[in-house]
Amino acid sequence: MLKFDEQKQIDSVNGALALRPQIEEIVGKICAEGYRNICWLGIGGTWASCLQAEVHMKEMSALDFFVENAAEYITTGNKRVGKGTIVILSSVTGSTIEMVEAVKKAQADGAKVFGYIDKETAALAEMVDYCISYPANEQLKFFMTADAFMKNAGEFPEYDAFYAEMDQYLAKGLVEVEKAADDFAQAYAEKHCEDQIHYFVGAGNQYGATYSYAMCYWEEQHWIRTKSIHSAEFFHGMLEIVDKNTPVTVFMSEDSQRKLSERVAAFLPKVCANYTIIDTKDYAMAGISEKFRGHISHLVMHAVTNRIDVHIERINCHPMPIRRYYRQFDY
């Protein structure tokens, strides 16, 4: 398989899962000291990951939490961010200007900041109150953090059972998904690599991934135009521009909002001949209980889209790290 290092990927996921004692210690300390609310802070792809953590928590938790976009926060402010607020964020480079400014402002407003900063020497790593530096696996790190807060609040009684399965089966399960998805991914990439625009539809803890896959992968890295839309919103406008040839992909997850995407999947065949349904249910994930599949279906989808990316990159002869404009000049 092209660009596939099975052991490296297993080690990466298991390394992220192994952060759990550190996460539990930080969250335990925060809970022991007391806090008022949780602010998931991001921009672009990291904002999208915040949306995923938010919907995951919304399903399970009565804690006071919300998502804030870093650029909006530094312009409009947010009176809910202050003393007693725990800001949680992730940054690969640790130097995104909006994030650096937002952390300064949040701390000035009285909040404490818990940051996953991949690069431990970055400016942000120095600034945050609690820091964990470990590469990649952003969504897993966020969900582990959300789960630790919910466990502390007595809202996740199956926490230990869930993570026992994760520790044992997640990493291996995800590489098996990549293998199982590869033929599909290649055919899909061949079919859609020259789309003039591609529509991605998703819901629940998959919505943030739908948004970021469209924008941060196809637009930013493949330079293919996309629109992403929430499955619920699809029926309130976007449906009108779908015709026989419109390329539409629905990301089907297994959480509570699955039925919103099922509605789109049932509608499309009536008006469109160029749609694709990617359903995480089609992938085994040996060892993971049925009841926990919803919690991780965004990771399963990510394993599938990983393979699509590898093939599009090759077919389009367009290396994904190249940027036209991003950080290429001052703007």
Place this chain on the structure above:
Amino acid sequence: MLKFDEQKQIDSVNGALALRPQIEEIVGKICAEGYRNICWLGIGGTWASCLQAEVHMKEMSALDFFVENAAEYITTGNKRVGKGTIVILSSVTGSTIEMVEAVKKAQADGAKVFGYIDKETAALAEMVDYCISYPANEQLKFFMTADAFMKNAGEFPEYDAFYAEMDQYLAKGLVEVEKAADDFAQAYAEKHCEDQIHYFVGAGNQYGATYSYAMCYWEEQHWIRTKSIHSAEFFHGMLEIVDKNTPVTVFMSEDSQRKLSERVAAFLPKVCANYTIIDTKDYAMAGISEKFRGHISHLVMHAVTNRIDVHIERINCHPMPIRRYYRQFDY
């Protein structure tokens, strides 16, 4: 001017402003009884209006408020909605299935519902706890409601001064905007009526309008493909697919997030030769104080886009009330 009934539009806006004593009475009663939080509830265009009310309040208020999408609420739920929650919504038809179900669930969860239901005989009008029936002007009704809550909380000391100006100048000002914008709107419609895709960018209390203008007007009513993006998010992916010929329109408002859109407006000329900046600052709004312009710049923009719609509808020979699929069959 095509499809322009000045007096009718003036009467429509003034009629909405005249709802203020009713709104103040309902909000006063709610505040006297006490409430825990405010949930702005919508789907599609009405969800977008909720986003506008949210960012307006975020700038001014420490009240506990949030936005919920009706379809997400009826699938995932939201533990913050319960006893002490005031759900605020708007519905033109009063029959949108997701909204009806969401109101039932919110009331079952213990919340009270304050609905603007245009059609007073609709199912929703019967169901809500507080109802005002008055056609159109959704955003104005929402902002008046938000303002009444903030006034009650002592967060809007200039409330009386602001509404004295609104009552006297808003309606007339908005029709003058339509007149001033008409030539631009016609030229813009002629240039973009056959776009394969059009990008709309906006921020602040204009972001919801950007989202709904793209989806609920161009997609749903003109059948022209669009993508909308928040000005802050533009720089985290979408910028890469802009080239010389890409049609991009930036909605510039006058609230705190104006600078996020200014950044996009400054960037575009470097990479694109097919962009348009629509800036509410270019429209007079006689009698409205400078300090209040941010509060109403989404209404100014709406007056401009009204004129664009009239011209696109004529040029494209496509009556806006026609739907391809929406409510045309079961789905």
